[in-house]
Amino acid sequence: MNIAINTNNISKSYPGVLANSNVSIQIDESSIHAIVGENGAGKSTLMKILYGMTKPDSGSIEIFNEIVTMSSPKDSITLGIGMVHQHFMLAKNLTVLENIILGIDRPSLKNLGLKKYKKAIEEVMSNYSLDIDLNMYVEDLSVGEKQRVEIIKVLFRGAKILILDEPTAVLVPQEVDELFNNLKNLRENGVTIIFISHKLDEVLEIADQISVMRSGQLIDSVRNMNVSKIELAEMMIGKSLPSPPPRSTEKKQNKIIELKNVSSNNVDGRQLFKNISFSLYGSEILGIAGVEGNGQKEVVESIIGIEKLESGEIFFNGEKINDKTTRERLDSGISFIPEDRQLQAMIMDMNLTNNVIIGRQNIKKYKSNFATVKTKNAVKESENIISLFDVKTPGTNTLATALSGGNQQKFVVGRELEDDPSLLIASQPTRGIDIGAQALIWEKLRESRDNGLGVLLISADLEELIGLSDRIVVFYQGSLVTELSSEEVSPEDLGGYMTGLKK
Amino acid sequence: MIKNIYSFILKRYIVITPLLLVLIVAQREEYSQLTTSGTFGSAIRLAIPIMLAGLGGLFSEKTGVVNIGLEGMMIMGTWFGAWGGFTYGAWQGVFIGMLGGALFGLIHAIATVSFQVDHIVSGVAINILAAGVARFLNVISFEDVAYASSTASPRITGEIGKMTVPFLAGGPINDEETFNLFGSIENLDIFLISDFAGFILGFLSNISYLTIFALAIVPFSLIILWHTPIGLQMRSVGEYPTGSESLGVNVYLMKYIGVTISGALSGLAGAYLVVGGTGIYLEGQTGGRGFIGLASMLFGNYKPFGILMGSGLFGFADALQLRSPQAVHGLLIVISIFLFVLVLKTLFEKKYTQSLISLLFSGAFLIWFLNSTTIPNQFVYFTPHITTLIVLSFANQRIKLPEKIGVPYKKGELN
Numbered sequence: 065m066n067i068a069i070n071t072n073n074i075s076k077s078y079p080g081v082l083a084n085s086n087v088s089i090q091i092d093e094s095s096i097h098a099i100v101g102e103n104g105a106g107k108s109t110l111m112k113i114l115y116g117m118t119k120p121d122s123g124s125i126e127i128f129n130e131i132v133t134m135s136s137p138k139d140s141i142t143l144g145i146g147m148v149h150q151h152f153m154l155a156k157n158l159t160v161l162e163n164i165i166l167g168i169d170r171p172s173l174k175n176l177g178l179k180k181y182k183k184a185i186e187e188v189m190s191n192y193s194l195d196i197d198l199n200m201y202v203e204d205l206s207v208g209e210k211q212r213v214e215i216i217k218v219l220f221r222g223a224k225i226l227i228l229d230e231p232t233a234v235l236v237p238q239e240v241d242e243l244f245n246n247l248k249n250l251r252e253n254g255v256t257i258i259f260i261s262h263k264l265d266e267v268l269e270i271a272d273q274i275s276v277m278r279s280g281q282l283i284d285s286v287r288n289m290n291v292s293k294i295e296l297a298e299m300m301i302g303k304s305l306p307s308p309p310p311r312s313t314e315k316k317q318n319k320i321i322e323l324k325n326v327s328s329n330n331v332d333g334r335q336l337f338k339n340i341s342f343s344l345y346g347s348e349i350l351g352i353a354g355v356e357g358n359g360q361k362e363v364v365e366s367i368i369g370i371e372k373l374e375s376g377e378i379f380f381n382g383e384k385i386n387d388k389t390t391r392e393r394l395d396s397g398i399s400f401i402p403e404d405r406q407l408q409a410m411i412m413d414m415n416l417t418n419n420v421i422i423g424r425q426n427i428k429k430y431k432s433n434f435a436t437v438k439t440k441n442a443v444k445e446s447e448n449i450i451s452l453f454d455v456k457t458p459g460t461n462t463l464a465t466a467l468s469g470g471n472q473q474k475f476v477v478g479r480e481l482e483d484d485p486s487l488l489i490a491s492q493p494t495r496g497i498d499i500g501a502q503a504l505i506w507e508k509l510r511e512s513r514d515n516g517l518g519v520l521l522i523s524a525d526l527e528e529l530i531g532l533s534d535r536i537v538v539f540y541q542g543s544l545v546t547e548l549s550s551e552e553v554s555p556e557d558l559g560g561y562m563t564g565l566k567k
Numbered sequence: 568m569i570k571n572i573y574s575f576i577l578k579r580y581i582v583i584t585p586l587l588l589v590l591i592v593a594q595r596e597e598y599s600q601l602t603t604s605g606t607f608g609s610a611i612r613l614a615i616p617i618m619l620a621g622l623g624g625l626f627s628e629k630t631g632v633v634n635i636g637l638e639g640m641m642i643m644g645t646w647f648g649a650w651g652g653f654t655y656g657a658w659q660g661v662f663i664g665m666l667g668g669a670l671f672g673l674i675h676a677i678a679t680v681s682f683q684v685d686h687i688v689s690g691v692a693i694n695i696l697a698a699g700v701a702r703f704l705n706v707i708s709f710e711d712v713a714y715a716s717s718t719a720s721p722r723i724t725g726e727i728g729k730m731t732v733p734f735l736a737g738g739p740i741n742d743e744e745t746f747n748l749f750g751s752i753e754n755l756d757i758f759l760i761s762d763f764a765g766f767i768l769g770f771l772s773n774i775s776y777l778t779i780f781a782l783a784i785v786p787f788s789l790i791i792l793w794h795t796p797i798g799l800q801m802r803s804v805g806e807y808p809t810g811s812e813s814l815g816v817n818v819y820l821m822k823y824i825g826v827t828i829s830g831a832l833s834g835l836a837g838a839y840l841v842v843g844g845t846g847i848y849l850e851g852q853t854g855g856r857g858f859i860g861l862a863s864m865l866f867g868n869y870k871p872f873g874i875l876m877g878s879g880l881f882g883f884a885d886a887l888q889l890r891s892p893q894a895v896h897g898l899l900i901v902i903s904i905f906l907f908v909l910v911l912k913t914l915f916e917k918k919y920t921q922s923l924i925s926l927l928f929s930g931a932f933l934i935w936f937l938n939s940t941t942i943p944n945q946f947v948y949f950t951p952h953i954t955t956l957i958v959l960s961f962a963n964q965r966i967k968l969p970e971k972i973g974v975p976y977k978k979g980e981l982n
Contacts, residue, residue, distance in 0.1 A: 155806030156806060157802075157806050157967055158802060162799055162802075165799070166811065166814050166816065167803075167816050174795060175795065178794075
């Protein structure tokens with residue numbers, strides 16, 4: 065069998081992160097090759113390199129046995145590589161046909177030749193057994209159909225290698241089946257497919273070969289028939305897990321927050337989570353583990369009142385808070401570090417002083433008698449955060465956008481902790497930041513815990529989760545499947561529960 | 568076939584119902600001016616500047632740039648048209664007017680595309696700037712010229728020329744009169760047929776070459792935007808610039824082209840007011856037609872022939888108030904019945920609140936109609952605007968805005 069793609073020791077680093085380290089991967093022609101790994105394992109970076117969107121720092125790429133260099137997606141298209149992004153690159157108010165032929169001709173005043181193109185595209189479609197109505201507007205298509213348009217689009221441009229970035233994340237089960245049928249057809253017709261996913265069931269169903277990535281490295285490439293789900297999970301998560309440092313203080317007996325059988329659906333009626341019950345005590349960090357998209361984010365959002373509950377009760381310090389607004393919940397002592405600091409935690413075009421006040425404009429410290437804000441106190445507070453949390457910034461007047469990611473995050477963590485909350489919800493508190501900032505945030509979280517704070521920690525970084533938490537609960541498909549003690553947790557257990565293998 | 572006609576009528580009832588009503592009302596002696604060829608003729612002349620501005624808006628907004636600077640670009644068209652017309656002659660004036668508008672279109676493009684200035688801010692700036700620049704240019708250019716003042720230019724030289732189609736509309740061949748087919752049909756006074764003949768005659772009789780040129784731009788726009796590669800690329804950057812860029816489309820260039828064409832068409836609209844109308848530049852001559860052009864673009868749902876229809880409606884109402892205030896009175900009953908049709912339609916769709924509101928207005932217009940024989944002059948001047956407003960607000964259609972309209976695009980930024 066011919067080799068479609070062969071990479072030799074590809075490395076790529078971003079400031080503070082080694083995204084790919086010496087990745088050497090062989091992908092056979094006319095096969096479906098899955099690349100699996102946790103979020104942040106380096107899958108996306110590898111794909112961007114293969115599609116020409118970023119250049120590797122070192123290493124070489126061979127396409128059909130020829131060494132190539134790509135500087136933009138245009139180059140990769142000429143080499144026969146096409147990518148189907150997770151977010152479709154389609155114009156809603158144009159027809160399917162127009163979307164497919166966009167950009168093929170130079171911008172001239174000659175006739176567009178819709179009929180000619182339509183015939184040619186229909187030929188490609190029948191070759192690969194893909195079907196779609198070319199005259200429909202993209203707006204009127206279902207998600208699965210839009211994806212098919214993207215696939216036809218790259219095939220029509222002569223792609224022989226297809227990269228699919230988490231293609232099933234947006235599909236409903238029937239559409240997944242249809243996609244898999246289409247992909248098998250494509251494989252029969254000589255197309256090479258690279259399938260990025262973190263859903264092991266799907267990968268085992270469709271792939272011929274599976275490569276596992278973890279923290280920037282290629283752990284192994286295996287044939288599908290030679291591997292079990294548990295082995296894959298182990299490779300994804302790693303064998304050695306860190307053991308948490310022993311703690312000097314004891315957890316307290318008071319329940320900070322208690323969830324009793326809470327459930328919620330989204331607007332389409334799809335279940336987000338169901339019958340979740342757990343309690344968090346004072347001086348304790350409770351970790352929430354789960355592959356992204358299994359309901360953990362929505363559960364914590366329901367605690368602060370962003371997500372509405374279908375049923376169940378939430379108690380905060382013994383008081384039922386179901387009917388309280390988010391404002392009241394935050395004012396009563398809940399702090400929240402959202403997972404996206406640039407979208408949710410800060411306003412990037414405001415300075416640090418103002419970023420301290422947002423959401424706290426009602427508390428006494430900042431509210432004067434004349435309905436104005438006491439800026440002086442806010443300046444003092446941000447100076448305090450800057451020195452305590454070692455935020456590197458010229459001053460409190462700097463815009464949030466001018467800070468590096470790590471410093472933004474330190475400032476956010478500082479703001480939430482300096483409020484003297486009794487509950488801190490920390491969602492991905494150290495995602496995408498440098499090691500120094502990470503260590504400082506961990507240290508501060510432990511310190512606050514020892515002082516009596518209850519922390520709910522959601523993290524995709526298992527090292528962080530196990531290293532910080534006292535207990536860990538695992539979410540799978542909207543349910544809480546188990547509770548583990550972080551001192552005794554084994555990677556097999558954690559991986560098994562997270563991927564739904566163990567129940 | 569019948570099914571097609573049926574669905575066409577259902578889809579276009581907003582246009583068809585009032586049209587039919589007008590035809591019926593026009594059978595009454597005192598409202599006969601509603602459908603004469605004279606009324607249609609002036610309706611076309613009054614509609615053209617609005618239509619051109621609307622097409623200008625189309626080219627800009629399809630590439631994702633909001634253009635409320637149409638009015639300002641039109642002002643530049645009036646002044647440059649007058650200056651060119653005075654200095655070089657009528658046709659030269661038209662093209663210099665287009666260039667003047669295109670220049671301001673280019674300024675809008677530089678501001679919004681290259682410097683990512685907010686589109687509304689830049690548009691407002693263009694409108695203010697254009698008014699000032701026009702007066703400034705007028706003062707320095709025509710300082711010592713007779714019949715010119717600070718707010719008016721001298722008369723343009725030369726003429727565009729008009730034509731009347733022979734045989735169909737009685738146009739002359741070698742100075743000899745020919746048969747006037749549609750004219751004689753109009754004079755027969757047969758219901759519908761004569762009115763229709765009057766409508767056609769409005770296009771064929773005594774029509775300026777400049778009007779023909781302007782009308783030709785409608786199908787031309789349709790062909791460019793929907794049937795050429797460059798048109799497809801222009802439309803795509805208004806929808807999803809990031810995706811277009813990844814397919815090798817030069818997003819910035821497309822936006823520049825769209826906005827500059829937009830300026831040129833608005834300039835043509837202004838030049839038409841001067842060269843095809845007054846013959847001189849007057850300050851404030853555009854009178855908000857750029858904004859009404861935008862309204863006609865929305866009415867036409869971003870389609871060239873829709874824009875033609877929207878501006879035609881305004882031109883028609885405008886022509887009526889100029890020619891026959893009496894006929895405007897007839898419009899009251901047209902509006903009343905039209906609203907009643909809407910009442911039935913919304914009742915059928917179980918939208919009771921809307922239905923009730925329409926019923927109230929329908930009743931109000933009916934009472935007004937029955938208790939008066941004329942409309943006060945003050946209201947007559949207002950007719951075109953109120954008609955446009957009523958149709959726009961009740962034309963409860965799904966407007967297909969370009970997806971990323973008004974969103975600044977930065978190269979290489981994913982969104």
